[in-house]
Structures are given as C-alpha cells and as structure tokens.
Amino acid sequence: MAQRAWFYLLLLVIYILYFTLGAFVFSTLEQPHEHQLRKRVEDLWARFLATHPCLSDDLLDEFLRKALLAKSFGVSVLRNTSGYDIKWSYLSSLFFTGTTLTTIGYGHPVPISLGGKAFCLLYSIIGIPFTLSLLSITAQNLLILLHDKTIHYIQLQCNISRRKVLWIHAAVLISILSVVFFFIPAFIFDVIEGNWGYLDALYFCFISLTTIGLGDYIPGEQSGQRMPDLYKLFVTCYLLMGLVAMLLVVEIMKNLLHFNQLYNMFLLGYEDNRRDEEIEQILPHNLEDSFVQSNQAGKTRRRLPHSVSPSADKSYGSINPPSS
Known part of the structure; x- marks a missing residue:
C-alpha cells in the first residue's frame, strides 16, 4: 500500500x-x-x-x-459579400446544439439574448448528461459487438493468449477508427474548405473529437460557401459518430490497462480490490451450494453452512438446558 x-x-x-x-x-x-x-x-x-x-x-x-x-457573436461585419448569412437558422442552430451538448463548444456563434443564455443554461444541465450517457451506451454496445465477441471468436479459433489477442485487436481497431474518423474526414475538409490545408483539417478533427473545441477552425464559415447549413448538419452527424468512436477507443484502452502491470502499480489497494472481486465470484456459488431446502411434513427446513451454523458443543442462551 x-x-x-x-x-x-x-x-x-x-x-x-x-x-x-x-x-x-x-x-x-x-x-x-x-x-x-x-x-x-x-x-x-x-x-x-x-x-x-x-x-x-x-x-x-x-x-x-x-x-x-x-x-x-458570429455576425460578420464585412460588406463585400454576396449577402448576410443568418447564423441562427434552424440548421445552424442544430450545429450549435450538437457542439454544445457534446461539450465541444466552438464558441461561434453564441447566444446573444438573455433568454437564449438562460435557456442554454437549463437546456445543457439536462442535455449534456443525457447526450454523454447516450454516447457512452452506444459505445458500450459497439464494444460488445466489435471487441468482446470478436476476441472470444479469435480465442476459440486460434491458440493465442488473451493478452496478445487484446493488443492485436486494439491496434487493428484503433487504426481503422483513425482512418475513418481522422484521415478520411481531414481529406474531405481539405477539399471543401478552400483555406484549410490537410494538416489544418487533421488538427480540426482531433481538436473536435477530443472535445477541446478551440474554435479557431469552424466548418461552413467561408463567405459564398454553397449550402453551409446543410454542410454543418453533416458535420454535426460526423461529430456525434466520431465521439462514439472516441469513447470506444477509451474503453478499449481501459481493457488494455486492466492487464497492464505498470498501470496497476499506481492503484492504491489494487490487491484488496482484486481479492474482493475473486471473493464475489466464488461466494455466491458456495452459498447456493450450502443452503439446501427440503420439504418434510409440510415444513421447509434449510441446512446452514458450517461457517454459519452454531457449533453443537456451545450454548447460545437456548431455553433447553444443556445436556449432561
């Protein structure tokens, strides 16, 4: 300790x-x-x-x-554009709602009115835990499908230790998720956003999916961009799916760290917790085996285990006198 x-x-x-x-x-x-x-x-x-x-x-x-x-506040002051984009249209508001409830929070735009600020406060108190719980549950379900069942199948088919299977599976799955949610989207953002380079787009993907949300790069903010609201709707869907992927990666890393001795070195009372887990796995079976019910003459009798039943040579205040 x-x-x-x-x-x-x-x-x-x-x-x-x-x-x-x-x-x-x-x-x-x-x-x-x-x-x-x-x-x-x-x-x-x-x-x-x-x-x-x-x-x-x-x-x-x-x-x-x-x-x-x-x-x-998201209101452009440039007058050489073809028109003024409404920052609080319905689809743009969906983008703001998604970045708020996922705690990314680019800060562009932000509520201006007192009513909007008050509603954002109350809405987020309920919405943020709800959103994070939903994303976590989705990630847990994907973990069962993509992680637990896959590892179980590999262990049945191949004679490989579970630790080695965990590391190989984690490396493959994290590589696939990185390509799908970082490198490919960065290429798409690089094409759509004319003033972004590929490194800028990759930086945006990482800053967004890790919920840092610095707000220095915001999609759909260029003047003259075609269908910016619909574009932001697709970005919102990407952010939600990407956050599920990030939670999935976190769960995979937690499973790896559970078998990592270096990680366990820093856990206070790790041996006690491990011993308690082993007892919890064994104790219910012992109790189930030791408590036997039998019906005789319409009465139910239960045999207690030796650790619970009183010893025959001791008296516990019974009204029956001890035998001589």
Missing part, C-alpha cells in the same frame, strides 16, 4: 512536470508570432490613420471594438 502511494505521488510529479513543460513550449513557440502579428497590426493602424487624417484614433478604436464584438 505504501509503495503504491509513493508510485502514485511520483506519477503526479511527472504529470505536473509534463503540464509545465507544455506551457513552456507553447509560450516559446507562440510568443514570437504574437509579437510579429501585433507589430503588423500597429503598422497597419498607423498607416490607416496617416492616410485618413480626418478620422481620429478614438473613433477608429471604438469602431473596431464594436466590430470585433459583433464578430465574436
């Missing part, structure tokens, strides 16, 4: 180091680009004011603040 506690503390320390290392790498990689972009914006600002001396710095600042605020 103490040794596993130390292993667990060591695991926490390693994770904290990994956590802080990630922040350091992101800061090192992104700060130079942030400074360059800020410098370009400042130069653009200065050139614009120099070209339009009648426009004050405060008026331009106020205009940009309002324009960017509207953009954050």
Whole structure:
C-alpha cells in the first residue's frame, strides 16, 4: 500500500512536470508570432490613420471594438459579400446544439439574448448528461459487438493468449477508427474548405473529437460557401459518430490497462480490490451450494453452512438446558 502511494505521488510529479513543460513550449513557440502579428497590426493602424487624417484614433478604436464584438457573436461585419448569412437558422442552430451538448463548444456563434443564455443554461444541465450517457451506451454496445465477441471468436479459433489477442485487436481497431474518423474526414475538409490545408483539417478533427473545441477552425464559415447549413448538419452527424468512436477507443484502452502491470502499480489497494472481486465470484456459488431446502411434513427446513451454523458443543442462551 505504501509503495503504491509513493508510485502514485511520483506519477503526479511527472504529470505536473509534463503540464509545465507544455506551457513552456507553447509560450516559446507562440510568443514570437504574437509579437510579429501585433507589430503588423500597429503598422497597419498607423498607416490607416496617416492616410485618413480626418478620422481620429478614438473613433477608429471604438469602431473596431464594436466590430470585433459583433464578430465574436458570429455576425460578420464585412460588406463585400454576396449577402448576410443568418447564423441562427434552424440548421445552424442544430450545429450549435450538437457542439454544445457534446461539450465541444466552438464558441461561434453564441447566444446573444438573455433568454437564449438562460435557456442554454437549463437546456445543457439536462442535455449534456443525457447526450454523454447516450454516447457512452452506444459505445458500450459497439464494444460488445466489435471487441468482446470478436476476441472470444479469435480465442476459440486460434491458440493465442488473451493478452496478445487484446493488443492485436486494439491496434487493428484503433487504426481503422483513425482512418475513418481522422484521415478520411481531414481529406474531405481539405477539399471543401478552400483555406484549410490537410494538416489544418487533421488538427480540426482531433481538436473536435477530443472535445477541446478551440474554435479557431469552424466548418461552413467561408463567405459564398454553397449550402453551409446543410454542410454543418453533416458535420454535426460526423461529430456525434466520431465521439462514439472516441469513447470506444477509451474503453478499449481501459481493457488494455486492466492487464497492464505498470498501470496497476499506481492503484492504491489494487490487491484488496482484486481479492474482493475473486471473493464475489466464488461466494455466491458456495452459498447456493450450502443452503439446501427440503420439504418434510409440510415444513421447509434449510441446512446452514458450517461457517454459519452454531457449533453443537456451545450454548447460545437456548431455553433447553444443556445436556449432561
């Protein structure tokens, strides 16, 4: 127990180091680009004011603040488009509902009205657990069909250990799911979204299906895109099916870790839990065998097991006097 506690503390320390290392790498990689972009914006600002001396710095600042605020709510301020896309049409609302209930949450668009914010709060309280439960149940059913029965069939046909079958099956199934829900959709997004590269599309698929949902890439937001609402409906279906696939992968990894000794090293009381599981598997059968019912003279008698029945040489306060 103490040794596993130390292993667990060591695991926490390693994770904290990994956590802080990630922040350091992101800061090192992104700060130079942030400074360059800020410098370009400042130069653009200065050139614009120099070209339009009648426009004050405060008026331009106020205009940009309002324009960017509207953009954050999903309302485009560009006037060189063929028309204004309605961000809260029914099909677009389905896309927002799907990304909200699956906790992806791109943040584009977001409710503007107080009524919409209040309804989103109440709707999500019920909808998010309902959605995650439904997706989890679906993944469990697929796990039975694609994992448990397949492994059982392979073990019957081939003389291979269960651990080896688990690893081979997991590698094959995860590879298939990766191709179906990452690499092929990334190629489709790369074709449909003109300003996305393949790596950008692959990044979008990963960020979405892991429910991170940064919102830097959102499908169907290009001006002039054909049938963007219907396109977003198909994306919503893809996200729901992809999340089921991700939950399936999680369950497969859990089954692998159950047989992994390295994973079990960090579980406090693992041996006690394992012993309890073995007792739970054996105890009901012993009780069923030890309790025998027989009917004699209209009365039901039950024989108790030796561990339960009182010993013959002990008295437990019976009204019958002990035999001499």
